[in-house]
Amino acid sequence: MKLPSKVKIVDVGPRDGLQNEKGQVPAEIKIGLVHRLQDAGLKEIEVTSFVSPKWVPQMADNAEVMAGIQRRPDVRYSVLVPNMKGFEAAVASRPDEIVVFGAASEAFSQKNINCSIAESIERFAPVAEAALAKGIAVRGAISTAVGCPYEGDVAPERVELVARLMKQIGVQHVGVADTIGVGTPKKVQAAMEAALKHYDIDHVSGHFHDTYGQALGNTLACLEMGVYHYDTSSAGLGGCPYAKGATGNVATEDVVYMLHGMGIETGIDLDKLIDAGKYISDFLQRKPNSRASTAILNKRAG
Amino acid sequence: MKLPSKVKIVDVGPRDGLQNEKGQVPAEIKIGLVHRLQDAGLKEIEVTSFVSPKWVPQMADNAEVMAGIQRRPDVRYSVLVPNMKGFEAAVASRPDEIVVFGAASEAFSQKNINCSIAESIERFAPVAEAALAKGIAVRGAISTAVGCPYEGDVAPERVELVARLMKQIGVQHVGVADTIGVGTPKKVQAAMEAALKHYDIDHVSGHFHDTYGQALGNTLACLEMGVYHYDTSSAGLGGCPYAKGATGNVATEDVVYMLHGMGIETGIDLDKLIDAGKYISDFLQRKPNSRASTAILNKRAG
Numbered sequence: 126m127k128l129p130s131k132v133k134i135v136d137v138g139p140r141d142g143l144q145n146e147k148g149q150v151p152a153e154i155k156i157g158l159v160h161r162l163q164d165a166g167l168k169e170i171e172v173t174s175f176v177s178p179k180w181v182p183q184m185a186d187n188a189e190v191m192a193g194i195q196r197r198p199d200v201r202y203s204v205l206v207p208n209m210k211g212f213e214a215a216v217a218s219r220p221d222e223i224v225v226f227g228a229a230s231e232a233f234s235q236k237n238i239n240c241s242i243a244e245s246i247e248r249f250a251p252v253a254e255a256a257l258a259k260g261i262a263v264r265g266a267i268s269t270a271v272g273c274p275y276e277g278d279v280a281p282e283r284v285e286l287v288a289r290l291m292k293q294i295g296v297q298h299v300g301v302a303d304t305i306g307v308g309t310p311k312k313v314q315a316a317m318e319a320a321l322k323h324y325d326i327d328h329v330s331g332h333f334h335d336t337y338g339q340a341l342g343n344t345l346a347c348l349e350m351g352v353y354h355y356d357t358s359s360a361g362l363g364g365c366p367y368a369k370g371a372t373g374n375v376a377t378e379d380v381v382y383m384l385h386g387m388g389i390e391t392g393i394d395l396d397k398l399i400d401a402g403k404y405i406s407d408f409l410q411r412k413p414n415s416r417a418s419t420a421i422l423n424k425r426a427g
Numbered sequence: 428m429k430l431p432s433k434v435k436i437v438d439v440g441p442r443d444g445l446q447n448e449k450g451q452v453p454a455e456i457k458i459g460l461v462h463r464l465q466d467a468g469l470k471e472i473e474v475t476s477f478v479s480p481k482w483v484p485q486m487a488d489n490a491e492v493m494a495g496i497q498r499r500p501d502v503r504y505s506v507l508v509p510n511m512k513g514f515e516a517a518v519a520s521r522p523d524e525i526v527v528f529g530a531a532s533e534a535f536s537q538k539n540i541n542c543s544i545a546e547s548i549e550r551f552a553p554v555a556e557a558a559l560a561k562g563i564a565v566r567g568a569i570s571t572a573v574g575c576p577y578e579g580d581v582a583p584e585r586v587e588l589v590a591r592l593m594k595q596i597g598v599q600h601v602g603v604a605d606t607i608g609v610g611t612p613k614k615v616q617a618a619m620e621a622a623l624k625h626y627d628i629d630h631v632s633g634h635f636h637d638t639y640g641q642a643l644g645n646t647l648a649c650l651e652m653g654v655y656h657y658d659t660s661s662a663g664l665g666g667c668p669y670a671k672g673a674t675g676n677v678a679t680e681d682v683v684y685m686l687h688g689m690g691i692e693t694g695i696d697l698d699k700l701i702d703a704g705k706y707i708s709d710f711l712q713r714k715p716n717s718r719a720s721t722a723i724l725n726k727r728a729g
Contacts, residue, residue: 386611
């Protein structure tokens, strides 16, 4: 196995995770989660989104959350923006990075954001340009990169197309996202290979959901390709809107447990990470959706 | 990736799984589970154990269960035996294979079966001899092959020792078992390498627990070594006696989902397998402990 010696984790729990939770989480709790994640050693946190509260009421407190974080110079705070209006609102909150997105499935693009893939990229072109002009980094998320709830299997060529379009508008880094968690190691590698036709190994991420329990296998498969950026979600926050009651984003704890067990550095303190996940799970009145966390919390309880 | 094109799954749910469940499961339900597993295409099922009911009351109906199965000629029915007395009781029920066991951790051997590793192997020597004389296959399980609840990390040399001892007494096939689920891909590969010093690739299995969510990554790591036998448990039956409320054996459904997604044949019908897991989970009045099953059952429910 050729493996990276270090991995960079982006915790997307506060945004991608909490966005899919039913209950409204107060800004102070979100801020508390971000603080605990940075205390645990996370160096990049996807904090919130600047999508219209009509569509995503969970993130209506975006500006308040961003303003409330005691920032650290070595941590990158990113926010998701859907369009120019969202970007303008986001700028005031001084993100280090914005996240734009495009689906690899045409049907998903239509159902999710009511436009074609090509139109969605066109919409993001001025956003990326404006961000870069202001010195804000631009990351792109390629959703439904392996499978789509409407179309089924998604061909790697579709991922390549979106990666090419994102490259053209100046997106600096792309994440290959298995939005519905149906991917398995070889399929995920094929999707990642497609992205690597337009981005080098330093500028691609794996973003896996554990809906079918496949996320760690998929992560290992990408580690073996040398991929060293992964998006994960503290306590496995976020369900799957396409399968009620199912798991969404892979838990940061499970990924970090695997990486440390393999001798791969993350800079993350697993015990503090588990505390962060416990904090938000306690607020949500449920157990962390992470097997490593469950096992370690049980062990602590003795 | 060099990967096997076919994988053989041993479903250990009726024995290793149900043995760790709190409630007593009636023989007819166990038989119903075995029938559903073979209908789903499983070709080897670990049915029960012939351990004293004083120690494992859950398996006191061993003879009744074995007698009640409508056997198929192409399915192998195995039972676990702890000693000569257990073997003699098992013989009457005509198993195709017996399973003997030894820990790679001295402390675990002492606490679990109250004797040293060497003593446990000595105890199994006449059992293996008698089984082979009767034409019954003999499989060995090397428990705590990666980590031990009492000793912590277990060195691969310990696994090699147990594999050598098992080879000496005629055990034909060994399983490398991560009994407490603490293993990660490189550690599991090292343990498997150690077993492969005494057994060829056709005679080793991976037996992984998902306590820390690592089982599929570990399975993938072993697939990449060419290992093509895995023990798994329908519906993830069986908790972890060393971490209350934690996951035990990896769910057959999750492993099969991954294998099929990778184009690896198992001969198993995933939908029927999910039905089998649902059957026993319904009896236990809980949801299957399998993410693939959860996602697919949710999808069926629409």
